[in-house]
Amino acid sequence: MAAFFYLRIILLLLGWFSATACLSQSTGTLTGTVRDSVTQAPLELASLFLANTTYGASTNAKGEFSLPNVPVGQYDLVISYLGYKLYKRSIAVKPGPQTLTLLLTPSAQQLGEVVVRPNPNREADYQRFVQTFLGQSAFSRQCRIRNPKDVYVDYDSDKNELTATSPAFVQVDNDALGYRVKYYGLKFTQNFREQYVVFYGYPVFEEMKARNERQQRRWAANREQAYRGSLTHFLHSIYTGQVTPEGFLVQKMRVVPNPKFPRADSLANALRLARRNTVFSSADQDSLSRWVKVPRAFSMLYTAPRPLDSLRGVQPDSGRVWLRFRDYLQVTYLKEAPDPAYHTARPISAAAAAALPPKGQISTLILLQPEIEIQKNGQLTEPLGVFTDGYWGFEKMGEFLPLDYAPAAPAP
Incomplete structure (x- = not known):
């Protein structure tokens, strides 16, 4: 069992707040009209889309729209139209056609209220x-x-x-x-x-x-790279029971609060206030800095890989799968090295660096409730039920993929 300092969790929600979709062979078609909630007049050229996907459309002169061939599942339907409030609605896409009448509310500017723009950005x-x-x-x-x-x-x-x-x-x-x-x-x-x-x-x-064509091939290769090792890829590997073959090493982590941290936190606050009016000697600075750098907690890493049945629960009759584990997980993706900028962006101690494997992307996963269902495409039904840190916290818009992205099938 190895021990190392536990870093403060970074919560990253790249739009996962908005939608999860259960991909399957079944699809549905959404049709309907978009109208003004006050006058009932149809709204032309309103932008309508399913959040976190590539599915979108614009309304015609009669306010009509059509979204065909949408995989069955739960989505957030969003409509944007100048002069109206952003429309948001959770919708379950079912097999076959669905007809909707969607009413948009005029914004404050259209109703005559005065809106003051904030000061320009620094x-x-x-x-x-x-x-x-x-x-x-x-x-x-x-x-x-x-x-x-x-x-x-x-x-x-x-x-x-x-x-x-x-x-x-x-x-x-x-x-x-x-x-x-x-x-x-x-x-x-x-x-x-x-x-x-x-x-x-x-x-x-x-x-x-x-x-x-060269750029198109580069985009396809980069999308595949962004997907491999991601949280979505990891959750999909749990769903299919292929965690190890897909290149993931999963280990148990326990976090122990540091009893000295409350004193360190208090001294750190005092130091920030005192520095405004006091000149410290070098010895004083060194002594105070030791307290300021005291970690909030320590973590203990268990080196044995976690078995699959300790990560999930499966309902045999329906095949539904739930993410379910105790303590924290350290997840290492072994088939790809970290981005060269990773350790520069998130500096670590020399001792911690020496303990890292020669390659691999290391992340931390924390479950905030007893269990969360995993959809077939690797999405969670309740995305806010997990915290991520480490490499998954480092990857942001550069690696952001839509929910309907599907990696290429491996060569036979």
């Missing part, structure tokens, strides 16, 4: 948001926000917290994967004091047009 705050939201991986460095003026960033010095929102959407062009992502309803929070990041919303994916 460049330093905006760049901090971009670095965290897009990520620092090789794929993330090929992402660009195309409408920065639609992003409102604010820094609260009292909370030491950065927040970002958008009244419309944030458009991210990912030239590494060939997707244009419009992120509606973005809510972003980065708390530097507590060391966590949370963001969620309703993204829709659009395939970018490749310049040539």
Whole structure:
């Protein structure tokens, strides 16, 4: 059993808040009309989509739309239209046709209310948001926000917290994967004091047009790389019972609170206040720094791989599968080395670095409730029921794939 310092969990919700879909052989077709909730007038050119997927459409002059060949499952239906509030509705797509009448509510501006735009972003705050939201991986460095003026960033010095929102959407062009992502309803929070990041919303994916066949092949290869080793890939391997063959090493981790941390936390706060009015000697600085660096907790890693039946529960008659485990999991994907920028972005001690395997992407998975059902495509029915840290926390928009992405079948 090996021991190492436990780092503060980073919660990353790349749109998983919005939808999970159960892919199967059955499909359905959504049709209907989009109207003004007050006048009942049809709304032309309203953008309608299923969040976290590539399924979308626009309404015609009669406000009509059609979304054919949608895999059966649970989705979030979202509609965006200028002058109206963002429409959000959970919907179960069933086999066959479904007809919907969708009513949009006029926004505050259309109703005559005055809306004051926040102060323009400070460049330093905006760049901090971009670095965290897009990520620092090789794929993330090929992402660009195309409408920065639609992003409102604010820094609260009292909370030491950065927040970002958008009244419309944030458009991210990912030239590494060939997707244009419009992120509606973005809510972003980065708390530097507590060391966590949370963001969620309703993204829709659009395939970018490749310049040539070479670029199309590169996008296909990069999408495959982004999928391999991801949380979705791991959950799918649990669903199919192929955790080890798919390249994952799963180990049990226990976290033990550090009894010295409350004192360290108190001294750290005192130090931040005292530094404003006091000059410390080098010896004082060294002594205080030792307390400031005391970890909140320690973790113990059990080296034996976890058996499959300790990770899931299966209902024999229906074949339904639940994610189910105790304590924490350390998940290492052994078939691919980490991105070169990973250890630069998340520095670790020399001792911890020496304990790492020669290759592999190491992540931490924490279950926040007794069990969560895993869908066939590797998505969870309750995405907010897990915390991730480590490599899965490092991968962000650069590796973000739609729910309907399916990796190529392995060669026979």
